[in-house]
Structures are given as C-alpha cells and as structure tokens.
Amino acid sequence: KNQVEQSPQSLIILEGKNCTLQCNYTVSPFSNLRWYKQDTGRGPVSLTIMTFSENTKSNGRYTATLDADTKQSSLHITASQLSDSASYICVVSADSNYQLIWGAGTKLIIKP
Amino acid sequence: DAGVTQSPTHLIKTRGQHVTLRCSPISGHKSVSWYQQVLGQGPQFIFQYYEKEERGRGNFPDRFSARQFPNYSSELNVNALLLGDSALYLCASSLRGRYEQYFGPGTRLTVT
Numbered sequence: 001k002n003q004v005e006q007s008p009q010s011l012i013i014l015e016g017k018n019c020t021l022q023c024n025y026t027v028s029p030f031s032n033l034r035w036y037k038q039d040t041g042r043g044p045v046s047l048t049i050m051t052f053s054e055n056t057k058s059n060g061r062y063t064a065t066l067d068a069d070t071k072q073s074s075l076h077i078t079a080s081q082l083s084d085s086a087s088y089i090c091v092v093s094a095d096s097n098y099q100l101i102w103g104a105g106t107k108l109i110i111k112p
Numbered sequence: 113d114a115g116v117t118q119s120p121t122h123l124i125k126t127r128g129q130h131v132t133l134r135c136s137p138i139s140g141h142k143s144v145s146w147y148q149q150v151l152g153q154g155p156q157f158i159f160q161y162y163e164k165e166e167r168g169r170g171n172f173p174d175r176f177s178a179r180q181f182p183n184y185s186s187e188l189n190v191n192a193l194l195l196g197d198s199a200l201y202l203c204a205s206s207l208r209g210r211y212e213q214y215f216g217p218g219t220r221l222t223v224t
Contacts, residue, residue: 034212043116043202043215044155089154099168100145100213102154 002027004092004103012109017080021106023073023090031093035064035075038087038105047075047088077108085110114138116205116216124222125193133188133219137205143167144186145213146178147202155202161186162208190221198223 004025013019025033032051036044048057048064050073056065061078077084087105094101117136125131137144143162147155157170161180175191184205190197200220204213 041200041218041220043204043218045215046212049212099157099160099170102156104154 002092002094002101004090004101006088006090006103006106008106009104010107010109012111013080015080015082015110015112018076018078019080019108021075021077021088021090021108023075023103025071025073025090025092025101025103027071027092027094027101029094030068030071033064033066033073034091034093034100035062035073036089036091038089040086044089080110082110082112084108116203116214118201118203118216118219120219121217122220122222124224126224127193127195129193129223130189130191131193131221133190133201133203133221134185135188135203135205135216136185137203138214141205141207141214142184143206143208144180144184145204145206146186146188147204148172148197149200149202149218151199158188193223195223197221 007022034049035047038044047062050066052068063076066073087107089105090103092101119134145160146158149155159178160168164180178188180186200218202218203216206213
C-alpha cells in the first residue's frame with residue numbers, strides 16, 4: 001500500500017534554532033517527492049521537488065534530502081523564524097498515475 | 113500573473129443541501145486537482161482533470177462530482193451534504209497532471 005509517514009507529529013523550537021523533519025514513504029514506483037509548507041487555513045506552498053536522481057535540494061533556509069534506497073527524506077530548516085510556524089507536508093508522486101500521496105504533516109511552532 | 117483562485121472563500125450549508133465550489137487555474141495550466149482537507153489532517157485527493165477529462169478519482173462517494181470547462185476552470189459539486197463534509201477544499205493547478213501543483217487559498221465549507 002502506498003503510504004507516506006512523517007515525524008514528529010508536532011515540534012516546538014525557539015526562534016533562531018535549527019530543526020529537521022522526517023518523511024518515510026512506501027510508494028512504488030517512485031516519481032518524485034515534494035515538501036509543502038501550509039499555513040493554517042491556507043493552501044499549501046511548494047518548497048522543493050526532488051526526483052529519483054536528486055539527493056539534496058535547497059530553497060533559502062530550507063534544505064531537503066532524499067535517500068531513494070531507504071525511501072527516506074528530511075527537511076532541514078536553518079535559523080528558524082517566527083514565520084516558519086506552519087505545517088510541513090511531505091508528498092510523494094507515484095509514477096503509475098497522476099495521484100499524489102500525502103503525509104499527515106508535521107506541525108512546527110517557533111517560539112520567540 | 114494571478115495565481116489559482118477559488119470561490120467562495122467561506123460557505124455555510126445545512127445537511128442535505130448541495131454545494132458548488134469553483135476554481136480558476138493559473139493561465140496556461142490545463143490540469144486541475146481537487147482535495148479535501150479536514151482540520152488537523154493532510155489533504156485527501158478527490159479528483160484530477162486534464163484537458164477536460166477526468167484522469168484520477170480518490171476514494172470519495174458518488175455525492176462528489178466535478179467537471180472542467182473549455183477554459184480549464186473547474187467546479188466541484190457535493191450533493192446531500194453531511195456534517196463530515198465540513199473541511200477546507202483545495203484546488204491545485206498544473207501544466208500537466210504530474211507537474212508541480214500550485215494551490216489556491218481554499219474554500220472553507222461548514223455543514224451544520
């Protein structure tokens with residue numbers, strides 16, 4: 001069964017600190033993996049997209065890694081800011097269809 | 113350029129009623145996907161349309177239907193509303209089905 005699992009479910013860190021969010025997937029055949037940021041009540045915004053051949057991609061203070069062998073991905077946030085408070089969702093696309101398999105997300109809270 | 117737009121922003125309906133949600137994709141995008149997001153969970157895939165044809169359907173009852181118009185805008189219809197249909201309904205557009213998706217702000221539906 002195609003699944004995407006994220007950890008932790010929620011995370012609270014102090015402003016300025018770094019953090020890493022995890023994503024494990026069992027999607028086959030794999031096409032690409034995406035990280036989205038979603039503010040409460042708003043639509044998700046894409047942070048990164050990685051295909052099978054890419055193992056790291058950065059977008060400002062956000063750096064995503066992908067290990068296609070272990071089917072794991074991580075999103076590292078550097079020097080967190082209050083505006084980073086949001087849910088971060090890992091999404092995997094299966095090559096066999098048009099659907100995206102969504103994780104439940106990690107709710108990140110940045111405290112001053 | 114305008115992003116993905118959705119209307120209405122908020123909607124309150126009573127059980128048993130019918131609702132129509134609307135989405136306009138980014139200019140040039142031919143694929144539209146619909147998602148339901150219940151509070152605290154990740155988005156659940158409902159439908160995807162490409163070039164006015166249904167390309168994917170999630171695990172939702174027949175009360176949910178959609179269509180895409182020649183200008184690539186789309187409508188999501190839900191009949192016989194249930195309390196459990198209360199959610200944020202997200203529309204996403206992309207150039208083609210598997211390309212990066214851009215999300216609209218969502219329509220918040222409350223069923224009482």
